Amino acid sequence: MARLRSRRSQPVEPERLYDEIAPDYAEHVERHAKFNSAIDELIAKDVADGSSVADIGTGTGLRAAQLKRRRPGVRVTGFDISNEMLRRAMPSLDGGIRASLPNLPVRDNSFDHALCLYNTFGYLRTYDARVKALKDMARILKPGGRLYIDVVNRTNMGEQGEYKRGALTRRLLSAIPAYGFSKPGDLKFTMNVKGKQFTGDTHAFTLKELNHLFKKSGLTVVHKQVIGYTSGKPQTDPNRGQFFFVLEKA
Numbered sequence: 273m274a275r276l277r278s279r280r281s282q283p284v285e286p287e288r289l290y291d292e293i294a295p296d297y298a299e300h301v302e303r304h305a306k307f308n309s310a311i312d313e314l315i316a317k318d319v320a321d322g323s324s325v326a327d328i329g330t331g332t333g334l335r336a337a338q339l340k341r342r343r344p345g346v347r348v349t350g351f352d353i354s355n356e357m358l359r360r361a362m363p364s365l366d367g368g369i370r371a372s373l374p375n376l377p378v379r380d381n382s383f384d385h386a387l388c389l390y391n392t393f394g395y396l397r398t399y400d401a402r403v404k405a406l407k408d409m410a411r412i413l414k415p416g417g418r419l420y421i422d423v424v425n426r427t428n429m430g431e432q433g434e435y436k437r438g439a440l441t442r443r444l445l446s447a448i449p450a451y452g453f454s455k456p457g458d459l460k461f462t463m464n465v466k467g468k469q470f471t472g473d474t475h476a477f478t479l480k481e482l483n484h485l486f487k488k489s490g491l492t493v494v495h496k497q498v499i500g501y502t503s504g505k506p507q508t509d510p511n512r513g514q515f516f517f518v519l520e521k522a
């Protein structure tokens with residue numbers, strides 16, 4: 273179970289974290305299998321056969337494999353900062369490139385669609401990096417192409433472990449973004465996988481923050497859903513799940 277707390281010490285580089293966790297990654301994601309599967313279903317329904325897809329922060333290629341299982345004609349190119357993750361993803365990909373968002377080594381208008389899943393976007397550490405990352409993902413999409421992205425919801429801390437709080441506190445978290453965090457939304461997390469403990473840094477978002485970032489990127493929100501992190505079920509209460517968005521390039 274991952275536990276989140278406010279950031280106090282030096283951040284851990286995601287490359288180092290994921291190189292270390294790579295052999296045990298499948299076990300780590302198991303606890304959110306229903307959440308990831310619900311998103312995989314939504315994406316597969318929206319993506320046409322034969323599409324080219326960039327899976328950004330592909331990890332071990334689990335999501336690429338799921339998409340190709342549901343849509344066998346789709347071609348997926350994976351991008352990841354971690355060699356150890358990417359090496360494991362290669363059998364599920366049509367191509368794999370070691371690269372770091374927001375510097376994707378790809379020409380403009382290259383892909384029909386892009387994925388940025390399981391809070392990969394949360395590893396971008398600054399506001400500027402987040403804006404650049406969204407613009408870079410928009411750049412590599414063809415006109416009409418879609419970006420499928422999910423992120424940690426700052427007011428859904430009840431599903432993260434340590435931040436088990438009531439409705440009033442969640443509202444406060446939303447209204448006063450710095451509450452409980454050293455920098456608004458920045459979190460240090462620890463996770464135990466097969467008896468080993470891993471520590472990393474991520475960012476949890478508010479809806480207001482996301483709408484602002486998306487506007488900056490030039491992408492348009494065409495679908496937004498709150499999905500239970502444990503249950504994988506759609507939620508009507510925006511404080512009861514993680515955010516999933518479909519964004520489109522004009």
Ligand SMILES: C[S@@+](CC[C@H](N)C(=O)[O-])C[C@H]1O[C@@H](n2cnc3c(N)ncnc32)[C@H](O)[C@@H]1O
Nearest residue numbers: 286290329330331352353354357372373390395
């Ligand atoms: C939580 S995992 C998600 C993996 C995969 N998308 C999934 O849903 O299983 C995050 C992945 O993003 C990669 N990553 C983190 N920051 C990145 C960056 N700036 N550029 C490229 N990859 C990055 C990590 O190495 C890791 O493999």
